[in-house]
Amino acid sequence: MDNRPIGIFDSGVGGLTVASQVMKQLINEEVVYFGDTARVPYGSKTKETVTKFSKQNVRFLLSQNVKAVIIACNTASANSLKELQDTFDVPIFGVVNPGAKEALGVTRNKKIGVIATSSTIKSQAYQKALFQGDEGIEVFAKACPLFVPLAEEGWVNEDITFATAQKYLGDLIKQDVDTIIMGCTHYPLLRECIKKVVGDDVALVDPAYETAVLVKEYLTESHMLR
Amino acid sequence: MDNRPIGIFDSGVGGLTVASQVMKQLINEEVVYFGDTARVPYGSKTKETVTKFSKQNVRFLLSQNVKAVIIACNTASANSLKELQDTFDVPIFGVVNPGAKEALGVTRNKKIGVIATSSTIKSQAYQKALFQGDEGIEVFAKACPLFVPLAEEGWVNEDITFATAQKYLGDLIKQDVDTIIMGCTHYPLLRECIKKVVGDDVALVDPAYETAVLVKEYLTESHMLR
Numbered sequence: 001m002d003n004r005p006i007g008i009f010d011s012g013v014g015g016l017t018v019a020s021q022v023m024k025q026l027i028n029e030e031v032v033y034f035g036d037t038a039r040v041p042y043g044s045k046t047k048e049t050v051t052k053f054s055k056q057n058v059r060f061l062l063s064q065n066v067k068a069v070i071i072a073c074n075t076a077s078a079n080s081l082k083e084l085q086d087t088f089d090v091p092i093f094g095v096v097n098p099g100a101k102e103a104l105g106v107t108r109n110k111k112i113g114v115i116a117t118s119s120t121i122k123s124q125a126y127q128k129a130l131f132q133g134d135e136g137i138e139v140f141a142k143a144c145p146l147f148v149p150l151a152e153e154g155w156v157n158e159d160i161t162f163a164t165a166q167k168y169l170g171d172l173i174k175q176d177v178d179t180i181i182m183g184c185t186h187y188p189l190l191r192e193c194i195k196k197v198v199g200d201d202v203a204l205v206d207p208a209y210e211t212a213v214l215v216k217e218y219l220t221e222s223h224m225l226r
Numbered sequence: 227m228d229n230r231p232i233g234i235f236d237s238g239v240g241g242l243t244v245a246s247q248v249m250k251q252l253i254n255e256e257v258v259y260f261g262d263t264a265r266v267p268y269g270s271k272t273k274e275t276v277t278k279f280s281k282q283n284v285r286f287l288l289s290q291n292v293k294a295v296i297i298a299c300n301t302a303s304a305n306s307l308k309e310l311q312d313t314f315d316v317p318i319f320g321v322v323n324p325g326a327k328e329a330l331g332v333t334r335n336k337k338i339g340v341i342a343t344s345s346t347i348k349s350q351a352y353q354k355a356l357f358q359g360d361e362g363i364e365v366f367a368k369a370c371p372l373f374v375p376l377a378e379e380g381w382v383n384e385d386i387t388f389a390t391a392q393k394y395l396g397d398l399i400k401q402d403v404d405t406i407i408m409g410c411t412h413y414p415l416l417r418e419c420i421k422k423v424v425g426d427d428v429a430l431v432d433p434a435y436e437t438a439v440l441v442k443e444y445l446t447e448s449h450m451l452r
Binding site for chain 2: 037038039040044045049145146148149150152153159160163164167
């Protein structure tokens with residue numbers, strides 16, 4: 001048993017969807033959430049910058065006496081998970097591997113789309129995680145940098161957002177993907193517009209749920225539940 | 227005579243338009259430019275955060291032995307100019323007052339629009355500067371948070387950008403403004419789309435030019451030219 005809280009950090013408030021899943025699935029746990037709103041967004045920044053900020057965030061969470069850290073931010077998970085795990089003694093979880101795992105379980109035609117920030121796409125973290133899970137998978141990745149500001153503007157169901165989604169997702173549809181990973185915590189806010197563009201037959205995967213499942217398994221097996 | 231360089235900082239690379247005006251108008255001067263690309267953008271951040279970052283930027287420029295500092299970023303100029311001037315001994319110039327001055331010289335019907343980041347609009351810095359110049363002026367301000375990511379995506383002349391500009395600028399047109407201050411260094415990149423929406427009879431003011439004029443006057447009068 002370990003009564004210390006679980007630490008979660010994100011570049012901003014988007015990761016609260018991950019916190020929400022953790023609290024739903026791990027009802028006895030306490031959560032400390034840190035949103036780096038002063039330096040948001042991470043998605044357009046370099047690997048080095050994202051890793052530097054992420055280390056500072058983990059240090060802050062450790063000062064709050066957390067027993068584990070979840071990186072709710074896809075960009076930080078994609079760019080910095082390994083270096084954070086090598087740097088700190090606490091167990092650290094990202095959202096990329098759980099998101100990839102879920103997509104692999106969902107796809108029927110083995111054609112998976114990944115939409116995310118420029119930095120996440122550039123890191124190829126989702127691509128690598130998907131190939132590790134199944135070498136026969138075809139992955140089509142597309143950076144959608146306008147999705148975050150559109151979500152933040154609150155234009156979640158506007159013509160402009162629909163047109164932007166059409167522009168970004170047209171190639172993925174042509175490639176006949178049957179599953180798309182929403183590889184950024186803001187994107188589920190645009191789910192309705194994205195659904196309208198890709199159609200009901202394409203599954204939209206949100207890594208938050210599967211991340212909470214993974215953390216629950218780990219804490220249970222390690223006898224670290226509260 | 228003062229042979230030290232002029233320091234310019236911005237939240238990112240947008241302020242290079244200001245640097246370019248300075249170099250055109252002050253051909254013998256050296257310029258040190260600092261773009262805070264690790265923490266860009268400033269436009270969605272609080273006054274306190276913007277001021278904290280701005281102070282760090284000025285300290286960096288002072289370590290480069292500059293004789294004067296230009297805040298090329300509208301958000302930092304709007305939120306932090308006074309506190310920076312109170313904190314540091316070096317002469318510090320923002321882009322807001324020069325931009326307001328130019329708009330006051332251009333308007334015929336005394337109805338001026340200001341478009342800028344949320345943080346700049348919220349600070350009311352342009353509104354105050356315009357009223358100080360002419361109490362009879364009518365000011366219509368509109369935050370346009372999607373313009374920066376659209377410019378950064380390179381969609382400077384796309385239907386989506388045109389539709390976004392229509393949505394943001396519709397009210398300003400209804401108010402019959404004859405002059406609009408582009409109160410963010412990224413916005414001149416979207417000049418063509420903005421022009422298509424507001425029409426040729428509305429003057430678009432870019433504060434960069436007038437800022438360089440002001441700095442040239444100051445350095446000349448203070449015998450601080452190189």
